[in-house]
Amino acid sequence: MKVSPSLLPILRSRMQGELLALVLLHPEREYGITELANDIGVTPTTVLREVDRLTRGGILADRRVGRSRLVKARTDTPLYRPLSDLMSVSFGPVPVLAEALAKLEGVRRAYVYGSWAARYSGEPGPPPADVDVLVVGDPDADALFDLAEVASRRLRREVNVHRISVEAWEARTDDPFLTSVRERPLVELHLGLGTM
Known part of the structure; x- marks a missing residue:
């Protein structure tokens, strides 16, 4: 079950934040309902209900292609830019970093950790100043x-990257840094999806 959105408490759910971030931060793309559900990790019915609300509210646009319903951001409204900015600084790290890291050769896995991951996981606290x-x-x-550097500019907060080898990650040694990372919330970035 998705927890309440500590990253942006004005939203009803974390799923709503994930959906808005994914679609608004990639305004050139159209998404199918099943694709959105898979990317976010919820049922198509759940996504469909949220898409219906956001379409009625003028935030998303949709069109039918055969039996499929395609959804994209409406960039022609006064809401787009401020809402896109809010999604970028709150829920933006997942889609922005996953997309960027998926294109970088040599990356096997990636995780967000630290205060941003804690807020994403529902821990209360102030907005994170950076993304680890x-x-x-x-x-x-x-x-x-x-x-x-590019991600920092896009997300409007510092992005700190720590690189480790596959062997170091899988070794499960008592490295103090890795122990502290594993003990706190971790958000895995799904690199195979390209956008989420």
């Missing part, structure tokens, strides 16, 4: 640094 990312694999260090 653990990258498992052997991507080029300069490319990873550049990716963090």
